[in-house]
Amino acid sequence: MxxxxxxxxxxxxxxxxxxxxxxxxxxxxxxxxxxxxxxxxxxxxxxxxxxxxxxxxxxxxxxxxxxxxxxxxxxxxxxxxxxxxxxxxxxxxxxxxxxxxSTFSFPEDARGRVVFVAGGIGITPILPMVRSAAAAGVDWSLDYAVRTRTALPFADELRRHGDRVRLHVSDEGGRLDVAAVVADAGASPVWACGPARLLDALASAAGPATRLHVEPFVAGELAEPVRAEPFEVELLSTGEVLEVPPDRSILEVLEGHGVLAVSSCREGTCGTCETVVVEGEVDHRDRVLTPHERETSPVMMVCVSRAACDRLVLDV
The missing domain is CATH 2.40.30.10 (Translation factors)
Structure with a gap:
């Protein structure tokens, strides 16, 4: 959450x-x-x-x-x-x-070994994590995939960390072996940010012991909704019931009825529109919540996620 x-x-x-x-x-x-x-x-x-x-x-x-x-x-x-x-x-x-x-907070009291993975501009949230881990004396490593060396930001700072940083430049044939990174990490936490294809590859390679924390910097292709029919959203504060058609998001419907709904990316990647679900089954379509959080946290991202039932009751 x-x-x-x-x-x-x-x-x-x-x-x-x-x-x-x-x-x-x-x-x-x-x-x-x-x-x-x-x-x-x-x-x-x-x-x-x-x-x-x-x-x-x-x-x-x-x-x-x-x-x-x-x-x-x-x-x-x-x-x-x-x-x-x-x-x-x-x-x-x-x-x-x-x-x-923050939907991606790195613990300042991290201990043991930590594995970082970044792709392209996904280095931006990872870089402060690297600094924090280095300052705390944590055993860490970073695998960083970029398209070309000219597209590599923060090169001087990364170079100072020596062989703790493994650079993978795709136009030089340096493809990142995601499965090898996950296998080497074992039960150590993996913090990763990058394009959807990188994070999907990490998720596919992850096993039961993998402790994977991810944040995408762009939205991936959304799967088809669980249900194609309209559904209803009940507002806990007023009891008002709104219908959400297949071609509109919950966020759009709320805004269309003058309901204050804070949002930002509108693509399910930032967590700004997080809303508490009081009742009902959610079709989670965001890239913020982990699988465990989807099972245990009573929240949804109303910009992309939908109902998997006839009606949701939201704390709005």
């Missing part, structure tokens, strides 16, 4: 730099000069980049730094405008942000 802050604050772009092909690092400072909240490795913020345009970006700076937050954004020309708007931010420009939030 996620735990996060909904505080919205005004930030100023204090610096920006191209750190790899198509990747810009953006440093954000509070416009009022007040300290920013501390955060845990794996946390992200939601940048409000325009009307109806909010996107989550992992924090990749120092969690104890209360003066500046840093995010790194990969430009996606085929996307829906979030990364393009982030890349267009100029030094001195003001932007609003919510958070920090």
């Amino acid at each position: 996620s735990f996060f802050s909904d505080v919205e604050r005004e930030l100023v772009v204090r610096g920006r730099a191209e750190i790899a092909d198509g990747i810009v690092a953006i440093d954000l400072a509070p416009s009022n000069g007040r300290p920013l909240p501390r955060w845990t490795p794996g946390s992200h913020i939601d940048l409000v980049l325009g009307p109806g345009l909010e996107r989550p970006y992992s924090l990749c700076s120092d969690p104890s730094d209360t003066t500046t937050w840093r995010v790194a954004v990969l430009r996606d020309d085929a996307g829906r405008g979030g990364s393009l708007a982030a890349h267009a931010l100029a030094e001195g420009e003001v932007v609003r942000a919510r958070g920090p939030r």
